[in-house]
Amino acid sequence: MSGVFVWIEQFKGEPALVSWQALGVGRKLADEIGEPLIALVFGQNVGELAQKAIHYGADEALVADDQTLAAFRVEPYAALVTKLIEERSPRFMLAGATTRGRDLMGTVAGQVGAGLLSDVIGLDVIDGNLQATRPIYAGKLLSKEVAEGDFQMATIRNRAFPTPDPDESRTGTITQVEPVMAEDEITVKVEGVEEAVGEVSLTDANIIVSGGRGVGGPEGFEPVRELAEVLGGAVGASRAAVDAGWIPYAHQVGQTGKVVSPDLYIAAGISGAIQHLAGMRTSKVIVAVNKDPEAPIFSVARYGIVNDLFKVLPALTKAFKEKLGR
C-alpha cells in the first residue's frame, strides 16, 4: 500500500479548479501518512497539466495521453484508474465532486469494492482511515463518516478547501501510462458539447448575484447581470425564476439546483425558502435585497437592504464601478 492518488479533471485541456483543491487536501493526507502524492492526468496533449500538478504539490504524475481519453467517459477512465490502483496499491484516492468526478469515483468504488465518502467538506486521517464531514439532507445536517479497508476514496466539494499556491520550482517525476480500452471496446460516444459561452461557472464563482421571483420577468435579470459583470461574478436564480422560464435551469441555486459556496452571495428578490437556502447557506458573506423586511433570507444574511431591487442593484453597480475603477 503506498501513495495518495488525486484525479486531475480537465475539459478541453482546462483543469477544473477543484482538482487543485483536491491536490491540496491530498498533500496534507500524504504528508500525514508519509507517502507520495500521485496525480492522475488523462486526456489528449495534457503534458503541461502534469507539470502543473507537480507545481500544485504532486510528487509524481501518471499521464495517459490518448485520443480515447480526450473527452471524459466513465468506461475508459474507470478502467485505467482501476489498473493503476492494482499496480500501485495506493491508500487513498481523491477527486472533485463534479459531474465527472462523481461518476468516475462511484464507478471505481463499485469496481474495486472500496469505501467512498462523497461530496465531503472536511477530511482527515484518523487511525489510518479517512474520516470526513459531509452535508446530508441538502445541508440541513452534517454527517461524520469513516471509511474502512485497504483502499479508501473521497470526492471533495468545490470551494470547501483552499486552492494551494502553485510553486513553479517544485520538481517531480512524470510517468507515461497506457490506456486500457480501445475505442471499439467503449460503448459510450461523445457526439459534442454545446458550451454555455462567456458565462462564469456557478460552482467555481467567487461572487454570485442571484435573482428570484422579485425580478418580475426575463428583463428583470438585466440589473442582476450588470452587477454580476462589474463584480466578475456569476448569475444565479431561484427556482421560481427558473420555473417561470425567465432564465435557464443551469442557473438554479438550491436543493434541486446547484449547491454553491462563494465568498459573496447577493440575493435579490428571493424570499429565502428552505430549499433555496440549502444551496447557498455556506457562502461566506450573504447580502439580501428584498422589499419585505420579514423575508427569511435576512435570517442568513450578513447585510440587508430593505428596498426595491430595481433601485438598489443599479446603485450598487454604480458604487462598485466607482470604487473598483471598472
Added chain:
Amino acid sequence: MHVVVFTKSTPDTAAKVEVDANGNVTWGDSPLVVNPWDEYAAEEALQLKEKQGANTTVIAVGPEMDNDALKHCVAMGIQEAVRVWDDALEGSDSLGQAKALAAAIKKMGDVDMIITGKEAVDVNSDAVILQAARFLGWPVLSFVAKIVEIDPATGAIKVERLVEEGRETVSAKLPAVVTVVKEINEPRYPSFIGIRKAAKLKIPVWSRAESGRARSEVEAGAAKTKVLEKFPPPPREGEVEIIPSDDVEEAARILAEKLIEEKVV
C-alpha cells in the same frame, strides 16, 4: 422494453430536519415523499411507456418507509412495484445496497434501463446507482436533461447531459443506467385512479436471499463506510445588519465599502 425506476422515500424538502437526543434523524410530522429527483425519472419512464410501449417497474432497496415512494410512482402510473429488504441490509452501506439492487435487476432478467434521479436528497449521494451499474456491467448516462432518441430494435440511445460547461450529447447502447436532472420534464400529478390503485397495492418484498446475494456480502459488517455521528451545522454567526436605504445611492456606497473591507470583492 422494460424500464425500472429506482427510488426511495425522503422527508419533504420543506421539513425541518433535526437530530434527536438518541442521535436519530427526525423530521417532525412532515410527510415522507418520493425523493424529488426520482419524480422526474418516474415521469420519463411513463413517457417511454406511452411513446414506446415500455413496461415499467419501480424498485426501492430499503425499509418499509420506502413504500411511500413506491406508491407515489404507482399512483403516477408505473405498473409494478418491488421493495428489496431484509434485516441483513439494516446498516448496510452503498456497496451492500448496490449489490442487492443489481441482484434484483438480474432476477427480473429483461430490464433495458434503470432510471433514477441524479442523487438522493437525504444522503446527498448517487453512490448506490453508480455501483449497481458497475455490478451489472452497464454504462451510466448521468445528469441527463433530455432523452433525444431510443431505438428499441438496436438498443441505441442518445441523450443530452448537463455538465459543468454546458450540454453534452452522448450515445450508448442499452441496457444502461440513466440518472436525470430536473430540466428533463414536468412530472405529472398522480391521477385519482392511480391513487386508488396505489392505496390497495400490496408491494412484494424480495429478500436478499431471493435476489441471490449472500448475507455476508451486504450486511453492515461488510460496509466500507460507517456513519459516526449526525449533527446540525453550526449556526451562521451574527445578526443581519440592515443598511438604511432612504437614500439608496448612499446605502449602496456604504454596502460596497463594507464588502470591499471584508475582502470579498
